[in-house]
Amino acid sequence: MNAPLRRVGVVVMILFGLLFANLNWIQAYKADEYRTSDYNGRVQVAEYDRKRGNIEVGGTAYALSKETGGELKFQRTYPNGQMYAHVLGWKPVNGSANGIERLENDFLAGTSDALIANRIKDMFTGDETGGGNVLLTLSKRAQETAYKQLNDNQVGAKKGAAIAIDPRTGAVQALVSMPSFDPNPLASHNTTEADRAYNALEKDKDRPLANRALAEVLPPGSTFKVIMAAAALENGVGQQTEIPAGSSYTAPGAGQPIRNAAPSICPESQVTLRDAVTESCNTGFAQLGVRLGADKVKEKAKQFGFEQEDLTVGQVGEGGLPVAASRTGDMQNPDGSTDAAALAQSSIGQNNVRMTPLQGALIAAAVANDGSQMRPYLVKQLLGPDRTTVYDAAKPRELRRPVSGQVAADLRDMMQNVVKEGTGRRAAIDGYLVGGKTGTAQSGPDTPDHGWFIGFALDKDGTPLSAVCVELEQAGSGGSAEAARIAGRIMAAAIADSGRR
């Protein structure tokens, strides 16, 4: 039996030789690949050796790193995290970051190409210079107002969004999605805890992680009438032109007639366009849409930014948080001809028309800014670790010109009338010219309506200061008036913060 025993000894040696050879392959040949692999959590842990830069709003840091003395040297914390969650995002220990934390990750972490000089200097001095700082365009007061007013809304809406932008530049003044979440547990160094917090948010049926201001679309209701009015103005209809209205209108081929929100609204057979906007006359705009035709309606919406799939909000240059495309939806019969019933419904922002709150704000902003729609952005400035070197600063750029200056002026006039004596009275701000359009959109057969308001504020000289969109999901009765009230408060706060008041 000794000969086979010796051979077994040799076999064991061969087996161990194979193990040894294989370990050489992994730990020597493939070592670098594995060490720097995207799947390797240690790469992320190494990031915690350098102090990550701040994300600041109006001189206050709302995302900052605090020294821990632990294995991961810095803990990312978000003071007032709930209020800024959907803008800042969060930086987890495992996995990729979100929001601005993701967009400007390289700069914040200090690993971007722009900061290479700092890293080289560190190599000689042995210091660890932190990452760069990101300054946001947000207005502290506007953001706080938007968050508080939205969450304390008087109609008991649980979900919603608000976004305000500076019409002249596109700089975002406030961005809130309701319900919000606390990003702090998600950045916990205890990854089990962080995972648990994330899973809880992920499972929440109100989807607090969703950014409703940018990435969620809903039927816009009557706010869509601004686009309809623009199309009408460009097709020979003036503010004072009488258009057919009435207490009810049944489009050719439609089963159900379209009615107005109240019997007191435009029961006469003809109203002026101006009155139709002021009162939010459904029958008037439905017939206007059918008269203009689907192509013109779709084209106008597209010129205002509908159908754009690659819009982002965020960085100084290109890139940013993804924005869902707003859609006018289908208005055709299966044979290709226009479905008048669908067109009539679409003309009052129902049927398959879907819009993001950002798109609503962009419409209002273009109207306020003489027809020039600016690209929205969140990052005002990239400030070096030394807090003096500016690496990049925002250069506003025009996105498109949906309407001419004259049409914009007419729209402004009509929208101001909405706030002066129409459905949007509660948006008024003392001493400023405020215009807007309310919207009440059916959400489903048995669910409460969504409330919308899009609007803008100008100073006495007509300089646009703020454009806003507030959306209260399934707010029910009084939703659009409450949205108008909140919109006014947000714009007033943004104006106050910019030192105009």
Added chain:
Amino acid sequence: MTAAAAPAASPASTGEQPGVRLARSRRKAELSLLLLAMVLVAAYAAMIEAKALDTVTSDFWVPAAALGLVFLGLHLVIRWLAPFADPALLPAVALLNGIGVGFLRRYDLAEAAPAERANLAVFAGTGGRQLAWTLAAVVLAAGLLAILRDHRSLSRYAYTLGLAGIVLVMIPAVLPGRFSEINGAKLWIRVGGFQIQPGEFAKLALLTFFAYYLVRKREVLSLASRRVLGIDFPRGRDLGPVLVVWLVSILVLVFEKDLGTSLLYFGMFVVTLYIATERVSWLLIGLILFFGGAYLAYLLGSTVGGPFANFYDRAQIWLDPFAEPYDRGYQLVQGLLTLGTGGLFGAGPGGGQPNLLPEVQTDFIFAGIGEEIGLFGLSALLVIYLLIVERGLRAALAVRDSFGKLLAGGLAFTLGLQVFVIVGGISKLIPLTGQTTPFLSAGGSSLMANWLLIAVLLRVSDGARRPVTGGGSAARPGGGPPEQLHGAPTEVIRP
């Protein structure tokens, strides 16, 4: 009860000749190697604390000292009960066991909140539990040495052990999942918070049975055969019982969804058969059977599924773990990344991030250790394992009786194969199957079973090196050629 068991009564007491024991027992070498091992374990603990805590606490040496006391106790038991046992076995195993305890404490440190790390109690957590298990396992090993004064007496209980082995293997398969299943493998008996892995003990019992049975039948198995296509096949009736044992354990293991253990049992069986019969044809048949079976299971898994789906899954992960790096392949991918991060020299004890690797305290402990001690450190660990296996085989070579040869040879090979299966599994050499890494992984069953295995090897090596009774033999060096000459007549002379 049998012929093989008959000589068992006589030799235990006759070989003790004081002069020889003092001169050749090599117990002093064992003691100094053991002390060296414990110094290494203490140094390892100190390095871990220096790196992970930035300071060395005043009681870093406590686990090493506690282990040292436990092993010293076993050393004394060996001096008393097995004075001629191989002196390298205990220190080598003690070193591995100590590194295991040290690494598990290091794992506790990584899991603890940073503020609590410095105050982590020595006997708390996974590391503390492993320390307690070590004590239990060593006591068990000492007990076996005390009860089993001659390894040949084991053969008396061969059938009992064989039956016990089968029962142990089958219990988890029969038990409902909630009592037996952890991570998809039905390998456990869970009662309350307590769980044991009976398969770890079953391998010892089954091997004893194989060894006994094959010794009795080896002549028939190797001589009475039919030649087909140049290969000698044994008569079916001789092989029947062994095949049944093997088949039953394989079947049960397929239902327990653990192919690693199945591979282990099969390898154990084929190699003992080969050692017993000296016929290479058995190895060939075994290899073909195994790879054929594995391939068949793979095909069945991809088409039929059912009990084979698990194996198919594992094979898929093995072929391309990076295909689903966050899903099915997560464990293996993280294991590879951990090993790769370690590189040649490692991050230094305490310098890695074992908490990023799932199952690092059990299946993946070798990778977790590898991150910190690198390729060089892991090679050293492999050499220690190899040393233990080859020492076991050496005891098998030196022992005089066939049962002892088969027992020691089979046990030593099984240990080596288990290391191959798990280390090969986590390093993507072979499909990953859940096995414990002997002496390193957290867990009492594995530790106790493997220490029992070492106790048997110690007992056999003691029997092998113990000077034979009578005249001039006392002057000869133990374990030298004359002993083999002495043993020769018991061998069957074949062409």
